[in-house]
Amino acid sequence: AQTVTQSQPEMSVQEAETVTLSCTYDTSENNYYLFWYKQPPSRQMILVIRQEAYKQQNATENRFSVNFQKAAKSFSLKISDSQLGDTAMYFCAFMNQGAQKLVFGQGTRLTINP
């Protein structure tokens, strides 16, 4: 069974700093998708970024980028120029191609301080 591990329960940085959230996963499959979701205090789950495993190029969405290391089974999220609105729980998630289900990590609570 696939597992997703987020080793940092909580992180805190100052506004405008760069922060990296870690995520590792375990799978024997070759084709899959990886996601980062953000859950702010409103509890609405918001898709931050997505990566297809067959793509070598790291996904980027504005201030958010990932470092996808397929061999190491690592999928970290980098937030540049952090903003107060980035304060949220961040969940890393894995999905096998064609499997439908998402496997979530335990989450990292990120606080951006003014």
Add this chain to the structure above:
Amino acid sequence: GAVVSQHPSWVICKSGTSVKIECRSLDFQATTMFWYRQFPKQSLMLMATSNEGSKATYEQGVEKDKFLINHASLTLSTLTVTSAHPEDSSFYICSAQLAGETQYFGPGTRLLVL
């Protein structure tokens, strides 16, 4: 695009009553929808996978007679918590899957059973 709505956003009910929660994909058709439960400060726990026009697939430990799921159209799935009890109080979140890949989440429903 890819907006999912959920109604109601929160509900308080008496023990023994049934509560229905609706999940709608507003701007896309979703052949698959998912229902999750989330306890405070924890990750999402998948309850069931709902495919349009067929019976839902429940995760191990989830009582299908307790949590009735109906997915009658490509844009609507409902979760009915039957004979609700205080231990059913939780945050319920639905998601709709776009093109067999990315899941987009509703804003969630807070259920409090007195």
